Amino acid sequence: LAKTTQPVSMDSYEGQEVNITCSHNNIATNDYITWYQQFPSQGPRFIIQGYKTKVTNEVASLFIPADRKSSTLSLPRVSLSDTAVYYCLGTGGGNKLTFGTGTQLKVEL
Amino acid sequence: DAGVIQSPRHEVTEMGQEVTLRCKPISGHNSLFWYRQTMMRGLELLIYFNNNVPIDDSGMPEDRFSAKMPNASFSTLKIQPSEPRDSAVYFCASSLGSHRLMNTEAFFGQGTRLTVV
Numbered sequence: 001l002a003k004t005t006q007p008v009s010m011d012s013y014e015g016q017e018v019n020i021t022c023s024h025n026n027i028a029t030n031d032y033i034t035w036y037q038q039f040p041s042q043g044p045r046f047i048i049q050g051y052k053t054k055v056t057n058e059v060a061s062l063f064i065p066a067d068r069k070s071s072t073l074s075l076p077r078v079s080l081s082d083t084a085v086y087y088c089l090g091t092g093g094g095n096k097l098t099f100g101t102g103t104q105l106k107v108e109l
Numbered sequence: 110d111a112g113v114i115q116s117p118r119h120e121v122t123e124m125g126q127e128v129t130l131r132c133k134p135i136s137g138h139n140s141l142f143w144y145r146q147t148m149m150r151g152l153e154l155l156i157y158f159n160n161n162v163p164i165d166d167s168g169m170p171e172d173r174f175s176a177k178m179p180n181a182s183f184s185t186l187k188i189q190p191s192e193p194r195d196s197a198v199y200f201c202a203s204s205l206g207s208h209r210l211m212n213t214e215a216f217f218g219q220g221t222r223l224t225v226v
Contacts, residue, residue, distance in 0.1 A: 034214075043113075043200045043217025044152070087152075097142060097202075097215055099152040 004088045009104040018075045020103050022088030025069050031090040033064055033071045036099070038085045044099070047086075048073070075105075083107045113218035115201050121224045127189040130221045133182055134203030142215065143176055143186050144200040152200075158184065191225045198222050 006022040024033065032051050036044040048055055050062045050071070061074040075082055085102040114133040122128050134141050142157040156166040161178045169176070173192070178184040188195055204215040 038152075041220075043202065043220055044215075045217070046214040049214070097157075098154055099144075101151050 004100045006088050006103045011106050018078050020073045023070045024090045027090050034089045035073050036087045078107045080107050115218035115221050119222045125190045128191045130186040132184045132201030138203035140204045141184050142202040145197045147197045193225045196224050
């Protein structure tokens with residue numbers, strides 16, 4: 001399983017785009033990159049997943065370069081409700097989901 | 110589907126007592142995970158099951174912890190005897206997964222906040 005490294009915390013203001021980068025230098029060939037979001041007092045929630053290039057859904061975009069050693073979660077025009085912890089996971093065969101320390105995003109007015 | 114259902118939502122118990130946490134996964138999901146979350150250690154994977162069989166229990170902290178999945182719709186995590194350091198939020202999650210599938214989305218329950226005094 002890929003070991004991931006991401007910033008401990010980030011601050012932003014409403015309306016801004018936020019990019020959270022995760023590094024996973026030893027990602028395996030069959031690992032996907034998956035991001036989860038966790039609000040206080042709730043369980044993590046799946047946001048987006050990709051293998052390479054760019055993936056976009058209604059919540060976020062995920063950019064993965066060709067070497068797949070890093071990925072960037074992009075949240076367009078954040079609001080106060082996007083304040084949460086964001087986890088980057090490298091997941092592959094075996095379906096074992098191991099969470100790192102995550103990035104605490106704080107959005108202010 | 111109502112999602113992953115955990116019970117109880119809150120549990121306060123005295124040191125030395127047995128604690129049983131319960132989880133009902135989403136119908137049709139065949140992978141189930143138990144996690145523990147604390148401020149100090151973050152979100153730790155304790156054990157996960159696939160098709161009711163424990164696949165990896167390397168995260169179970171010690172023999173006081175045990176988990177079972179007697180059928181596809183129910184799992185328990187038991188702590189006996191409980192200790193104050195077991196105080197944490199325990200999450201259960203389920204997914205459509207197997208050893209061969211690359212990855213699938215995991216759905217988490219609301220968690221059980223356990224306090225051992």
